[in-house]
Amino acid sequence: MELSKPFTFSQSSLQDYFDCARRFQLRYIEKLSYPAIEAEPALENESRIEQGQFFHRLAQQHFLGLPPEKLARLATSPDLTRWWDNFIRAFPHPAALGAGSPEVALSAPMGNHRLLAKYDLIAIKDGRATIYDWKTYHKRPKNEWMAIRMQTRVYRYLLAVAGTSLNGGESIQPENIEMIYWYTDYPDDPAVFKYDTAQFKRDGDALEKLIGDIEGRAEFEKTDDEKKCAYCTYRSYCARGAQAGDWHDAEAEAEALETFDINFEQVAEIAF
Numbered sequence: 001m002e003l004s005k006p007f008t009f010s011q012s013s014l015q016d017y018f019d020c021a022r023r024f025q026l027r028y029i030e031k032l033s034y035p036a037i038e039a040e041p042a043l044e045n046e047s048r049i050e051q052g053q054f055f056h057r058l059a060q061q062h063f064l065g066l067p068p069e070k071l072a073r074l075a076t077s078p079d080l081t082r083w084w085d086n087f088i089r090a091f092p093h094p095a096a097l098g099a100g101s102p103e104v105a106l107s108a109p110m111g112n113h114r115l116l117a118k119y120d121l122i123a124i125k126d127g128r129a130t131i132y133d134w135k136t137y138h139k140r141p142k143n144e145w146m147a148i149r150m151q152t153r154v155y156r157y158l159l160a161v162a163g164t165s166l167n168g169g170e171s172i173q174p175e176n177i178e179m180i181y182w183y184t185d186y187p188d189d190p191a192v193f194k195y196d197t198a199q200f201k202r203d204g205d206a207l208e209k210l211i212g213d214i215e216g217r218a219e220f221e222k223t224d225d226e227k228k229c230a231y232c233t234y235r236s237y238c239a240r241g242a243q244a245g246d247w248h249d250a251e252a253e254a255e256a257l258e259t260f261d262i263n264f265e266q267v268a269e270i271a272f
């Protein structure tokens with residue numbers, strides 16, 4: 001089986017490849033669904049993921065202008081209530097962030113393929129663009145770890161390449177882009193990543209190389225780092241252990257896969 005052309009790469013698929021080439025092959029080329037538990041305790045993990053998704057919907061509706069007091073009534077569990085209270089204290093007035101585009105997707109060609117990202121929020125004010133990403137992690141990851149995640153690289157890069165439509169027809173210079181991971185349980189300690197032309201060029205080169213590497217591969221080896229297998233759905237398929245890891249220890253590793261329920265006609269994309 002081969003990679004479909006054009007293939008739509010996202011931060012998730014690139015992160016999978018970065019973590020383990022075999023995982024990329026099984027998930028995106030062979031499309032093997034293998035319903036193993038990704039993290040334990042399974043029910044607690046599932047509930048946390050569902051609440052995280054629900055929180056994202058509340059945040060989107062807040063930025064679409066729905067009254068916060070109505071949204072607050074939907075935050076019914078202790079986690080959701082706490083996250084919502086923290087959120088509304090941090091972002092009481094959506095308009096204060098500038099022109100906001102919640103849940104917006106951007107796409108651009110890359111080699112023979114396409115790069116796609118779906119953002120929680122892009123806010124543009126005075127020509128400067130801020131990418132917001134809400135994280136419902138139980139533990140706050142180190143900034144050094146977030147800095148090298150594919151999400152941090154792909155999101156900033158793609159906004160510089162394909163963000164023109166959000167900025168009145170003007171391209172957004174890398175120096176005018178920053179990305180903020182805002183943690184629902186650590187509201188006063190967001191991770192902020194600036195951007196510049198040197199990083200933009202480095203990211204573009206690295207992404208092209210990575211995608212070229214995937215395209216040219218005959219073999220997709222299993223990772224040597226068996227810690228990556230603890231939260232991987234293919235663990236027993238690969239004979240890398242039957243027991244899932246504890247989500248408290250590596251929530252981000254076990255983060256739910258992005259689902260791209262996207263109407264491509266609505267995606268802002270520069271021409272192929």
Ligand code: SF4
Pocket residue numbers: 019020021022023024026222223228229232233234235236238240
């Ligand atoms: S179980 Fe390990 S080797 Fe197999 S796909 Fe997952 S991360 Fe890769």
